[in-house]
Amino acid sequence: MNKTSFHILRVGLAITFLWIGVLIFKQPEAWGGYLAPWAANLLPVPIEQAMMGTAFVDILIGVFLLIDSFVWIAALVGALHLIAVLVVSGITDITVRDIGILAGMVALMADSLPKTLIDKIQSWTKRGNGSEQTNQS
């Protein structure tokens, strides 16, 4: 990804996560209303507390994206968080936008993965391919 577009995406998503975190802190019970009943019943804590925790995580993700530190971890957690949101609330008129944000987070994560991790993934892939070829022969 182009360096400029990466930073524009990073700051834009950081603002989104920070802002959502602040809004959830304002009205946690209202945001809890988006949860599907089956998901709300699974919560081990009151819905308000769970939403406060979500707000805290959102703000933390936003801060790391904003200061350009541990971007790949923040983007990974953010992407997993968005997948969880889509699962527990379903794809509605509002949550449909989360698909775009999720794609942005995955793009950020893919572009900011540390080289050591990429090398490890590549060596695992090569090893996997090598053992497959040995089995076939």
Place this chain on the structure above:
Amino acid sequence: MTSFALLFTLSTIGISETVYLIRKRIALEKPICPIGGGCEKVLESKYNKIFFIHNDVVGLLSYIIISVIAAFLVIEVPPATLWSLLIKILVVTASLASLFFTYLQWRVLRAWCFWCLMSAFTIWLMAIIILVSAVI
């Protein structure tokens, strides 16, 4: 709430700008200077500090305080009148400081720094938002 949302958004943009400048300064790297080309001259001038503290650090602290206060105002953390007054004082002070630094670039250093101007416009936009929200 719209004005606080805008102030919060602008202050986070300010945080990202100042963090970028601080990181580049600590790493002893030149920042990218897309427009103007005078970033180095301005950022390495004798005016880059106020009372031994780098301007980028002062800017970062100001933006963090503004964003936290804007968030408090949105969440309605009491006392709202105090937060409202504080944010106005901060933005006005920062606007005047930005005016001074822009004058320095224009008349004294005769060089334009993209990041400094972007920060100045961010702060001035915040001041305009506060003024407009007071009128409406």
